[in-house]
Amino acid sequence: MTTKTPWLATHRARTPAARRLIAFPHAGGSASFFRSWVPHLDDDVELGVVQYPGREGRMAEPLVPSMTELATAVAEAVAADRAGRETVFFGHSMGAAVAYETLRLLTAAGSSTVTRLCVSGRQPDGAEVVTAPRHRTDGELLASMGALGGTRSDVLEDPDLRRMVLDIARNDYYLIDSYRRDPDAARLDVEVVALMGEEDAQTASPRMEEWSSVTTGPFSLHVFTGGHFYLAEHAESVVRLATATSVGSPGSRPVRGE
Template identity: 40%
Template sequence: MTNPVDQDLRVPAGREGGRDGGRDPQAERRLWLRRYHPSPDPAARLVCLPHSGGAAPYFRALSEALSPAVEAVAVQYPGRQDRRTEPLVGDLGELATRLAEVLDDLLTDEPGPFALFGHSMGALLAFEVARRLEQDGREVAGLFVSGMRAPSAQRNEWLHLAEDAELLREVRGLGGTEARLLEDEEIVRAALPVIRSDTRAVETYHYRAASGAGADLRCPVIALTGTEDPRVTPVEAGTWRDHTSGGFELHAFPGDHFYLNAFTAALGRLMRARLTGGPDE
C-alpha cells in the first residue's frame, strides 16, 4: 500500500488549479460530489465524507439542517450506489489524493470558505484530504471529525480479513440504519464487498507525522463522539488535539457510534456557528 505521507501530500504538480489535459474536472465533480440543498451564496461550504460502507445520501438530513447559511457537499465514493460499476478503492491514501484533486478543482471554480466533516472512516479520510489541500496552499476553515480515533491512536485490527459473518456481526453491533438494513440478504450481498474494502482502507492506514516539528494541520479541529461508542474512547478522541496547531474542541453526545442520527439538528447548529462566526444556538 502506498503510505500517504511517504509521498508529497500536495495535489500533483503540472495542473493549474488541479487541471490537466487528461481530466474533465466537471465530469469528475459530478461523480464525486452531491448537493442536496444548493445555496446561491453560502457563508461556507462543508464537504461531508461518509463512514465505512456509507454513501453521500447519509448526509441529506444534515444538509437540510445546515442550509442555507452553510452548503453541504456530500462525497460519493467509488464502487457504490450510482458509482457501483467503478472499482472500489481499498487504500485510504489513494482515495484522499483523488478526492483532494476534485476539491481543488471545485475551489478554483467556486472560491470561498470551506471545511471538511468526516464520520468514522470519513474522519481519517477528511484528515488526509485536509493535509493535502493545506500543503497545496488551500486554507481549510475547519475539520470536523466524528466517531474515529485520532490518526496517532489507531489500533491494530484485521477485521477486513474476517469471515463474512464476523464482519457483519461487527457492523450490526455499531447500530444505525445500516444494522437494520443488513437483515436483508440481498442488501448484504451488495454491501459486503463495499464494507470489506472500506474496512481494509481504515485498517491498513498508517499515520506518519508531518516532517519537522510542525503539526499536521493549521486549521481548527472539532472532534465529535458518542459517549457509548465502542470504536473510540474519549481519550482517543481527545488526541486529535495533537494533530493541529489551530484550535481544538471535543464534543460528546449521548449515544453509540451512530449518535449523530439522533443529533443532526444539534450538529447542524454547532457547525453553522463555527463556520459562520455566529453564537452557539
C-alpha cells in the same frame, strides 16, 4: 466556479453559497446518509458529501482499496471548486481519517480553503490494538456492523443487498485497517472539532483529545448521548456545531437531545 464531479454529491446548492460543508461518510456508508442534514443548514451553506466509488450512483465503478488513492482523488475534486469559499470538513468514523488525509494534501498543495476540520467517532490512530490488515469474513463484518448499529436490518435480510453491502464494507474495513497516520506529518493550521457518542465503544475521551496534536489551531471535544451513530439522533446539533461561526469551548457534559 464549481466543476461537477462524481466525487461530490450536492444535497443543497445555494446560488451563490458563501460557505460549504463537505461530509465524509463512514466505512460502508454513502452520500445519502447525510441527506437528513439539509433542513438544518443556513441559507448561505452548501452541503457536499463525498461519494465513494461502488455505491449509489457510482455502483458500476471499482471500489478504492487504499487511503492514499482515495484521499488523492477527493482532494482533486475539492480543489476543483474555484470559488474560494470557506469550507468545513466533517468526517465520521472512517470518514474522519479520509477528511484529515484529504486536508493534508490540499494544505501541502496550497489549495485549501478549509477553516475547520470536524472529526467524529474515530480516534486519531484508530483502535488501541493494531493487527495486520486482512479482508474480514462475512461473519466478522456482520458482527461489527451489528454492534455499531449503522445498517438497517431489512437491508441485511435481503440476500442481494446483503452481498452488495458486505462487499463494500469489506473493502472499506480493509482500507481503514491498512491505514496508518504519519506521526511526523506537518501540523495543520485550522480549527479541529472532535465529536463522539458517550456510549461508543470505539472511542474514548482521552484518545479523542489527541486530535489536538494534528493542528496549531484551536481544538475542542464535544460529547453527545448515544453510540457510534449518535449523529443520527443529534443531526441538528451536529450541523449547527460544524457550521457555527465560532464553536467555542468544549462541552463538559454529553449533549442531550433537543
